[in-house]
Amino acid sequence: MSHIPLIRKALSVVRPAFRLNFHHGIHGVPHWSRVWFHGRRIARSLDVNPVIVAWFAYLHDSQRHNDGYDPLHGHRAADFATRLRRERVLVELDATEFEHLCEAMRLHSDGHTEGEPAIRACWDADRLDLGRVDIRPLPHRLCTEAARDPAAIGQAWRMAQGQGRRRG
Ligand SMILES: [Fe+2]
Incomplete structure (x- = not known):
């Protein structure tokens, strides 16, 4: 199944509200895509x-x-998701899946490693991209086998560092 229409929709609602560098920032589209x-x-x-x-x-x-330091950004993201759901934009998830999404966003920058599989999948996907700020993901900080795979860490590192080289 193609997820391209979903991603187009997500970008169309996110972009108008995004305050930072959409195309090249360390928290912009290249990061989201990875x-x-x-x-x-x-x-x-x-x-x-x-x-x-x-x-x-x-x-x-x-x-x-x-x-930089913005400890409430995950909570704001969860609030934004709730608004999108109320406005019938974010319609694909059942109630439990939506709660997992919100929980993953609220806690994603707090270093947790325990939770529902869906939540851990989100956290590790984000952590695998730490190479963009020159931090190598450490296996013991990851919480899924798939992310701890040395081949996955190596590939993620090369992808993330590619952004740095283009920037620099
Ligand atoms: Fe992130």
């Missing part, structure tokens, strides 16, 4: 609905006020 790439594979390994990680990828950093 989170989706990693998350899709992790979701498959855990039998998690990939639509949860798709929405996570494109929403979780969308409400940031800056690229």
Whole structure:
């Protein structure tokens, strides 16, 4: 199944509200796209609905006020998701899946490693992209087997560093 229409929809609602560098920022579209790439594979390994990680990828950093210390951005992302659901934009998830999405966003920058498979899939998808800020993902900080795979970490590192080289 193609997720392209879903991603187009997500970008169309996120972009007008996004305050930071959409095309080149460390929390912009290149990051969201890699989170989706990693998350899709992790979701498959855990039998998690990939639509949860798709929405996570494109929403979780969308409400940031800056690229640095912004501890409430995950909570704002969950509030934004709730608004999208109320407005019948985010319609693909059942109640439990939607709650997992919101929980994953609220807690995604707190370093947790325990939770429902869908939530862990989201967190690890995000953490695998730490190479864009020159942080190598550490296996013991990851919480899914699929993300801890050395081949996955190596691939994620190369993808993330590619953004840095283009920027630099
Ligand atoms: Fe992120």
